[in-house]
Amino acid sequence: MSALALRALRKRFGEVVAVDGLDLEVRAGECFGLLGPNGAGKTTTIEICEGLTDPDDGDVDLLGRRWRDGEHELRERLGIQLQDTQLSEKITVRETLDLFRSFYAEARAVDDVIGMVQLEEKRDARVGTLSGGQKQRLALACALVGDPELLFLDEPTTGLDPQARRQLWELIERFRATGRTILLTTHYMDEAERLCDRVAIMDHGRVIALGTPRALIAEIIGEHLVEFSAASGDVSETVLRTLPGVTAVRGQNGGWQLEVKELHRTVPALLAALERQRVVLSELRTHSATLEDVFVKLTGRHLRDE
Amino acid sequence: MSDAHAPRRRRFVDRALVQLTLVRYREFLREPEAVFWVFVFPILLAAGLGIAFRDRPQDTIQVGVLAGTPRSAQVAAALAREPALRPVLVDDSAAGRRLATGDIALLVDPSAAAGVTYRFDDARPESRTARLLVDGALQQAAGRADPVAAHDSTVHERGARYIDFVIPGLLGMNLMGSGIWGLGFAIVDARKKKLLKRLIATPMSRAEYLLSFILSRLTMLILEVGTLVGFGVLVFGVPMRGSYLQLFALCLLAAFSFSAIGLLIASRVRTMEGASGLMNLVMLPMWVFSGVFFAWTRYPAAVQPFIRALPLTAANDALRATMLQGSGPASIAPQAAILGAWLVVCFFTALKLFRWK
Numbered sequence: 001m002s003a004l005a006l007r008a009l010r011k012r013f014g015e016v017v018a019v020d021g022l023d024l025e026v027r028a029g030e031c032f033g034l035l036g037p038n039g040a041g042k043t044t045t046i047e048i049c050e051g052l053t054d055p056d057d058g059d060v061d062l063l064g065r066r067w068r069d070g071e072h073e074l075r076e077r078l079g080i081q082l083q084d085t086q087l088s089e090k091i092t093v094r095e096t097l098d099l100f101r102s103f104y105a106e107a108r109a110v111d112d113v114i115g116m117v118q119l120e121e122k123r124d125a126r127v128g129t130l131s132g133g134q135k136q137r138l139a140l141a142c143a144l145v146g147d148p149e150l151l152f153l154d155e156p157t158t159g160l161d162p163q164a165r166r167q168l169w170e171l172i173e174r175f176r177a178t179g180r181t182i183l184l185t186t187h188y189m190d191e192a193e194r195l196c197d198r199v200a201i202m203d204h205g206r207v208i209a210l211g212t213p214r215a216l217i218a219e220i221i222g223e224h225l226v227e228f229s230a231a232s233g234d235v236s237e238t239v240l241r242t243l244p245g246v247t248a249v250r251g252q253n254g255g256w257q258l259e260v261k262e263l264h265r266t267v268p269a270l271l272a273a274l275e276r277q278r279v280v281l282s283e284l285r286t287h288s289a290t291l292e293d294v295f296v297k298l299t300g301r302h303l304r305d306e
Numbered sequence: 307m308s309d310a311h312a313p314r315r316r317r318f319v320d321r322a323l324v325q326l327t328l329v330r331y332r333e334f335l336r337e338p339e340a341v342f343w344v345f346v347f348p349i350l351l352a353a354g355l356g357i358a359f360r361d362r363p364q365d366t367i368q369v370g371v372l373a374g375t376p377r378s379a380q381v382a383a384a385l386a387r388e389p390a391l392r393p394v395l396v397d398d399s400a401a402g403r404r405l406a407t408g409d410i411a412l413l414v415d416p417s418a419a420a421g422v423t424y425r426f427d428d429a430r431p432e433s434r435t436a437r438l439l440v441d442g443a444l445q446q447a448a449g450r451a452d453p454v455a456a457h458d459s460t461v462h463e464r465g466a467r468y469i470d471f472v473i474p475g476l477l478g479m480n481l482m483g484s485g486i487w488g489l490g491f492a493i494v495d496a497r498k499k500k501l502l503k504r505l506i507a508t509p510m511s512r513a514e515y516l517l518s519f520i521l522s523r524l525t526m527l528i529l530e531v532g533t534l535v536g537f538g539v540l541v542f543g544v545p546m547r548g549s550y551l552q553l554f555a556l557c558l559l560a561a562f563s564f565s566a567i568g569l570l571i572a573s574r575v576r577t578m579e580g581a582s583g584l585m586n587l588v589m590l591p592m593w594v595f596s597g598v599f600f601a602w603t604r605y606p607a608a609v610q611p612f613i614r615a616l617p618l619t620a621a622n623d624a625l626r627a628t629m630l631q632g633s634g635p636a637s638i639a640p641q642a643a644i645l646g647a648w649l650v651v652c653f654f655t656a657l658k659l660f661r662w663k
Contacts, residue, residue: 050507051507052503052506052507052663053663072509075507075508076509078507080504080507080508082500082503082504082507084500085499085500085501085503086499086500086501087499087501087504088329088333088496088501090332090336090337091329091332095328095329098325099328099329100508101320102320102321102324102325102326103322103505103508103509103510104508104509105509126336142504146508146509
């Protein structure tokens with residue numbers, strides 16, 4: 001059963017097409033990631049799902065309902081964290097959650113939610129005194145206090161330090177483990193690889209790749225990347241292509257990049273072949289392919305170029 | 307994480323409207339500047355004005371007599387017999403400057419062979435008074451007999467002093483300020499911080515959100531009106547001739563009208579700068595024209611109908627009538643109607659224009 005289905009979604013702001021014919025399905029109980037650089041249309045898409053932006057065209061189906069006829073009921077069942085909400089600074093953590101809790105017919109106890117996001121020590125601290133990570137956890141708590149079936153997180157860890165990000169990931173994983181559905185946007189590939197069951201890579205308002213992070217990497221890149229540069233000697237591209245386990249070869253900025261399925265077979269063969277051609281290496285690196293590599297291969301750009 | 311899912315019985319304090327209103331109080335009371343402007347500032351202003359314009363024992367007016375003429379001493383002695391005058395001898399060289407600075411209200415020049423010349427600025431009320439007193443004193447000293455026997459019987463009526471005039475004006479100004487600022491800034495701030503957007507992403511009722519502002523204004527109003535009126539009545543003896551119930555109802559109506567104006571101003575603006583510019587644009591004419599510190603009847607007759615249509619003018623007039631003249635509901639009905647019209651028009655326009663996202 002799908003928790004969320006988008007069909008032929010379109011939205012433009014003046015001349016800018018933010019969402020350009022988007023189809024997407026999020027299954028109940030999965031954590032789904034919308035991935036892409038800034039300006040790819042992630043936030044517009046998630047805000048259309050949240051009923052905060054009206055699409056120009058297309059259908060949104062949420063938990064079997066539409067925004068038009070079931071807004072109030074839907075709001076009771078959704079948890080939403082927006083990208084940059086500033087909660088009132090003069091109000092304490094507990095008071096903020098008391099307020100958000102009061103909006104829901106069914107809700108979790110405030111102290112439970114404070115425990116879930118590990119803000120017990122800050123229970124009576126004013127929001128203005130919290131660190132960035134603590135504020136973000138409070139925003140998550142506000143999204144969780146209504147005990148949602150479907151949770152929307154728009155760039156939940158942007159701007160946080162690595163430790164605060166890991167802490168937030170743990171909280172999101174714990175919510176995911178309860179079998180609820182999550183749709184999150186991010187431009188961090190490591191975040192998507194760690195949290196998401198499936199991801200959709202977006203660019204210019206469209207989905208350009210869809211699948212589990214592992215399948216996308218294997219399908220589009222192979223498992224690994226080998227990069228090297230030669231200090232002297234000529235490298236033959238034909239030879240590189242015939243090496244065992246190599247699926248693709250690219251020459252770039254005087255160096256070479258190989259997409260490789262089985263690292264342990266390719267690397268010895270590569271070194272032997274270069275030896276035979278009397279090529280002296282100045283650099284040799286290998287890394288497991290990431291979603292970042294997938295994005296670069298699909299678009300020719302890096303995710304955080306902008 | 308699946309416990310606590312049963313429908314809960316709501317305690318009073320768990321209700322959204324109560325929580326929203328509590329947040330309004332907390333935000334207000336935790337903002338020391340706001341507390342100062344709403345409660346302390348009007349009292350300081352009233353106290354300052356009350357002291358500056360208090361009823362002093364009868365003032366004496368200083369007048370100059372040109373020194374160095376044969377009759378100078380004689381004229382000064384004649385003026386000294388009039389208790390309201392304080393004559394001083396002034397050299398010719400200093401006379402012009404002392405007249406110009408208002409140090410002396412009038413200069414008597416007795417140098418002519420017969421009679422005297424009065425030099426004074428006839429645009430200054432004090433100088434015109436001095437002219438009457440000086441002339442009377444000199445004519446009497448010269449032997450004038452008054453055909454009508456006049457006796458003074460002085461009264462000091464409460465309600466006719468400047469402090470009596472200004473307290474209702476300050477009350478009206480305060481209602482305008484806290485209504486427009488209180489609502490406008492809070493809403494624009496919430497919109498700018500995307501808090502409005504976050505709130506409407508919950509099942510919160512939008513009507514309850516706006517209602518919470520009205521409820522918090524209501525309780526704040528009791529305190530604001532109480533402090534200012536209480537201060538005026540207890541410290542300066544400002545009369546309260548009408549009913550307190552009518553005064554409060556009037557304050558309530560005025561507060562709601564100004565809140566509606568605040569809501570209209572805040573309905574679309576996205577930045578605090580934009581909001582504060584618009585608010586000043588709306589309030590400045592009323593500070594100037596609406597009779598806070600002086601009567602609006604001083605303005606030319608041609609613009610008076612416009613001044614009368616301003617909400618602060620209506621509020622001030624009705625507050626003064628209620629406090630100082632003890633007017634009943636019938637006589638303040640026109641002003642109440644003006645305030646009601648502003649309330650209805652601004653509120654419904656604001657609802658139409660209001661931008662939540």
